[in-house]
């Protein structure tokens with residue numbers, strides 16, 4: 001084909017840049033079984049590690065006898081807290097400013113807690129050895145209910161903190177109290193309630209659950225004694241943070257630690273933290289001089305490597321009779337389990353829970369969060385959401401429905417009445433955030449029209465009458481949700497992890513022939529960064545995405561970044577990519593000016609190169625410029641064409657959306673059939689619509705699971721119930737509803753390409769949509785708030801309590 | 807080394823004859839991944855729930871974490887590494903999964919593909935409902951299944967000589 005005759009549209013299309021439904025680069029290897037995940041990596045002489053775990057939730061350990069295990073052929077070592085003590089590694093600091101036992105130090109505080117690490121020649125022998133290790137326990141009283149944790153006579157769960165009246169986040173009120181975090185104007189809020197015409201108050205609980213990616217957490221540590229270097233492969237959403245933590249703990253200098261996160265089989269927050277398995281594998285490799293692999297099984301994953309939610313939110317709204325909100329007051333009791341190892345930015349013990357004012361113009365608000373210890377697994381990760389944002393969205397979206405019910409108002413109309421208006425952006429919320437942009441009324445109206453909202457309400461009314469007449473046993477619920485997220489942590493002025501500011505980074509290098517390698521501090525776990533990051537560069541630099549290779553996850557080659565979670569990749573790393581590309585473009589412009597013998601200011605950018613203003617025939621493409629950068633750079637200009645950017649975002653981004661769920665519930669079986677689910681998302685500029693919609697489908701499926709049954713439960717003895725796929729609800733293709741997706745576009749004004757991030761919106765907005773639908777179905781029979789999860793048994797129980805079963 | 811006796815197994819894997827000595831308790835998935843270095847099939851649960859380890863054995867879908875290697879003695883096993891066409895081109899399913907965005911992290915994908923292959927051999931033109939039911943033994947945490955269904959429909963159309971009209975959502 002003659003290059004000269006191709007049209008502008010063809011030149012543009014060839015780039016496969018932003019806005020293009022580009023097919024994924026990753027799929028080529030994944031569909032052929034050629035992905036490389038941690039457990040696929042084998043090193044010569046590799047050993048396998050596995051844990052002896054506590055059968056009790058709370059007990060003193062009287063004795064550990066590993067002699068039989070050590071006598072088993074193929075067993076290389078058994079490591080307990082005693083072995084870790086001389087190294088100072090039996091406890092480790094947590095991201096939340098607490099400490100956590102790596103291996104139980106005389107006491108276990110949750111079931112399945114790590115007690116000993118067995119290292120053997122293969123996984124089968126390690127498993128045999130575990131059975132041979134004898135542990136003698138002395139049982140202690142157990143606390144599983146967070147509401148009992150601060151009883152005066154509650155057992156002391158953390159003797160190691162005895163006498164400490166101050167924790168990392170201020171005073172502790174009780175021996176099982178971790179912190180109290182408050183924000184907002186208390187007296188103004190109290191006044192609003194004192195003067196309110198209408199108020200509501202409800203305990204809204206968000207149960208404990210787990211992100212449960214299909215690949216569990218795993219690592220492979222290999223210490224080279226001669227060089228004093230550690231190579232650590234692992235399922236790490238934040239490889240650089242892991243390197244820093246590993247260096248601080250092990251005292252191995254950071255430049256001698258090579259952390260590599262290969263392909264990751266889903267993360268959803270589960271793979272942010274540092275777990276005992278990583279520390280023990282590193283120690284075992286140092287001790288044995290051989291590579292040590294640790295792969296947790298599903299039971300271990302669900303019961304030990306973190307959890308999500310467990311937030312109990314007493315929520316009050318003050319309002320006028322005609323439905324204008326005048327105040328919000330929320331108290332949260334937060335169950336953090338045995339150790340406070342929540343994965344939040346260091347100064348935010350309750351994450352960004354103060355986004356709880358949601359999409360509404362609350363003049364005043366107050367939030368208080370009390371964190372407590374219980375005998376449950378530690379963790380507190382953001383399961384596909386920015387820190388505690390799902391909890392906040394659930395809280396406000398349920399509460400708005402409860403208020404609507406009390407006022408006798410339609411829940412969609414109540415929301416419309418209280419939305420922050422377009423002209424109020426940038427909007428200062430009562431709890432301290434500056435929302436960047438939004439057009440909530442437009443999005444809500446579009447969603448209501450698309451789903452036929454008024455018609456659905458009319459149908460529901462008719463069905464309710466038919467139900468009362470005994471003509472049907474089905475009730476219909478319409479779940480309305482309008483959520484605002486806060487993502488893209490975050491600005492160094494308020495976000496850090498262990499003192500490292502939460503920037504992110506990109507390094508772009510153009511080769512002489514005009515192809516590109518680019519590396520980022522982010523790390524995809526299925527989001528498709530290799531595809532979408534190239535699209536941003538393609539649009540910015542005019543090089544086809546197919547000629548751009550993206551590399552992430554190797555801390556030796558990638559610039560330092562804080563990793564991928566909290567929907568921060570597009571808002572932070574995505575911005576770094578655009579900014580690095582723009583640095584290159586500036587230099588390219590100088591080179592083009594030199595080549596074309598004009599001033600830089602006489603040039604303008606056009607799709608894939610610079611052209612002389614007013615003389616569009618005189619062009620230098622980026623490819624030609626790249627060659628010149630290495631071959632004939634202008635005098636005085638450094639050769640080469642590459643740039644690095646570390647992006648410190650000026651603000652968070654605030655994606656939003658309107659979700660509607662239509663559901664029919666059979667009151668005799670408790671089974672809820674999802675008739676329709678419509679999700680409108682506004683994530684600002686859309687980089688790859690195909691990937692966005694895929695993200696929305698996946699997040700909604702997780703939301704469906706959480707709202708409709710997924711739970712990590714404990715009995716009163718602290719036994720974890722259902723830590724297997726037999727009991728832990730993961731929907732199959734049969735239960736999963738059909739998803740309808742839609743969008744509006746309100747770019748972020750402070751982001752270089754206007755993108756806001758989308759991966760987590762569907763989880764954040766989806767859960768309240770399902771729960772509101774269940775509540776909406778039963779509301780006409782007199783219920784005000786039904787706790788999640790809404791599995792068929794619990795829904796059936798609601799119907800029974802209402803006397804619907806005759 | 808362990809003192810457990812090993813016994814011989816002989817089977818065909820992706821068209822090649824394989825002979826090894828294994829412990830009787832070795833699971834087929836470990837045999838494939840660790841002995842034969844076929845790491846396409848994955849382990850998501852080891853309890854027969856997730857389907858990430860699905861392979862084809864003598865024309866049937868099998869969760870290879872549910873079977874001992876010795877039970878596959880004499881059998882013909884196909885893993886995702888053996889899915890591509892004989893001429894090296896990708897199978898219609900591999901193409902369909904990419905075209906319809908039927909995967910994200912890729913961890914469930916080898917199992918999904920192998921399950922879908924047997925599904926299409928038993929039912930060459932399944933409805934959406936039949937596909938959803940047919941892959942219900944395979945969990946995916948990322949995609950919400952909608953585009954997996956389309957990927958399988960794409961492949962079915964292609965194998966039946968039709969062009970699939972819909973786009974990935």
Ligand code: FES
Pocket residue numbers: 848849850851852853854855856857858859860869870871872
């Ligand atoms: S690993 Fe075999 S079914 Fe999950």
Ligand code: FES
Pocket residue numbers: 214265266526908909910911912913914915945946947948949
């Ligand atoms: S693509 Fe990640 S589990 Fe299916």
